[in-house]
Amino acid sequence: xxxxxxxxxxxxxxxxxxxxxxxxxxxxxxxxxxxxxxxxxxxxxxxxxxxxxxxxxxxxxxxxxxxxxxxxxxxxxxxxxxxxxxxxxxxxxxxxxxxxxxxxxxxxxxxxxxxxxxxxxxxxxxxxxxxxxxxxxxxxxxxxxxxxxxxxxxxxxxxxxxxxxxxxxxxxxxxxxxxxxxxxxxxxxxxxxxxxxxxxxxxxxxxxxxxx
Numbered sequence: 001x002x003x004x005x006x007x008x009x010x011x012x013x014x015x016x017x018x019x020x021x022x023x024x025x026x027x028x029x030x031x032x033x034x035x036x037x038x039x040x041x042x043x044x045x046x047x048x049x050x051x052x053x054x055x056x057x058x059x060x061x062x063x064x065x066x067x068x069x070x071x072x073x074x075x076x077x078x079x080x081x082x083x084x085x086x087x088x089x090x091x092x093x094x095x096x097x098x099x100x101x102x103x104x105x106x107x108x109x110x111x112x113x114x115x116x117x118x119x120x121x122x123x124x125x126x127x128x129x130x131x132x133x134x135x136x137x138x139x140x141x142x143x144x145x146x147x148x149x150x151x152x153x154x155x156x157x158x159x160x161x162x163x164x165x166x167x168x169x170x171x172x173x174x175x176x177x178x179x180x181x182x183x184x185x186x187x188x189x190x191x192x193x194x195x196x197x198x199x200x201x202x203x204x205x206x207x208x209x210x211x212x
Contacts, residue, residue, distance in 0.1 A: 002125050002147055004192065007042055010034040011100075012064035015194055016042065017151060020051050023123035027055040028078075029142065029151055030194060031068030034102065039071050046076075054122050058082040058110070059153025059194060060139040061089035062166075063096040069108040079111035081120070083131060086138020088167070114140065127151075130181040134174025135162030141181060149190040150201075156182055156191055158199040161210045178211065 005018040014032030026046065033039045046053060053076040058066055061082060066089075069080050080090075089096065090107055097104035114120070116131035120142065127142040135154045139162075142151040154162040156178055164171045182191075187202025204211060 002144060004149075005045060006192070007033070007038075007045075009038045009042075010064055010067055010102075013195055014064050015192065015196075016068070017192065018042070018046065018051070019122070019125070019127075019151075020049075021123035021125050024050055024052050025054050025123035026051040027057055027120065027122045027127075028053055028072060029057045030059055030065040030153070031056065031072050032064055032066075033068035033071070039068060042068065042072075043075060053078060055112075055120055056080050057120060057140075057142065058086075059141065059151065060136045061086040061093070061110075062136060062154070063089070063093050063100065063102060063104070065153075065194065066090065066093065066108075067102065067104070070106040073108045080108055081112040081114060082110050083115065083138040083140050084110075084113045085131075085133065086136060089136065089138070116140075132174075132177035132181050133168075134164060134170055134172075134177045136166065137168040139177070143185065143189075148186060148188055149192060150182065150185060152182070152191050152193050154194040156199075156204060156208075157193045157195060158191075158197050159204075159208055160196075161208070175211075 009032035017029040020026035118129040
């Protein structure tokens with residue numbers, strides 16, 4: 001049984017996730033922790049619950065989603081996992097950070113690359129990778145079919161969708177990603193987006209003004 005702990009970090013209010021099961025193994029998804037206090041908040045939860053981080057996943061490599069990568073990789077001996085399509089974002093992370101007044105000293109180079117249909121495993125749990133470009137090249141979603149939820153990154157939000165005006169963004173591609181990778185899930189799947197409150201596939205199909 002997967003337990004999901006959500007933290008909201010940095011000025012962009014990124015949802016950062018720790019997913020773990022009864023074995024104590026966990027994965028960290030989109031660690032946006034930026035300040036010393038935010039980093040300590042995340043690691044305190046992991047350490048106090050005696051969790052063992054085995055994977056760090058970025059749903060995409062926009063700067064607000066990778067701010068904690070270096071710190072956590074150094075602390076727990078991890079290497080970022082993501083899709084190779086987003087390489088331009090971690091390669092230029094310092095430049096993107098400076099635009100938003102974010103000081104990025106070290107950028108952790110991803111070392112594990114996944115593609116559509118791959119699985120990410122921890123403990124007794126399995127998540128399916130779905131490639132979902134449109135908001136940014138290299139965007140992925142993580143799906144638990146057993147517990148019917150999806151970690152959606154910045155693809156789909158409560159009542160909204162990911163912005164497409166940033167580099168590599170493309171509205172038509174985003175619509176195709178939602179249609180082909182998310183709408184094929186059951187309406188009862190919970191959606192945990194990269195920002196804002198959780199929602200469901202069914203609610204967004206019926207109510208999201210961008211998708212009617």
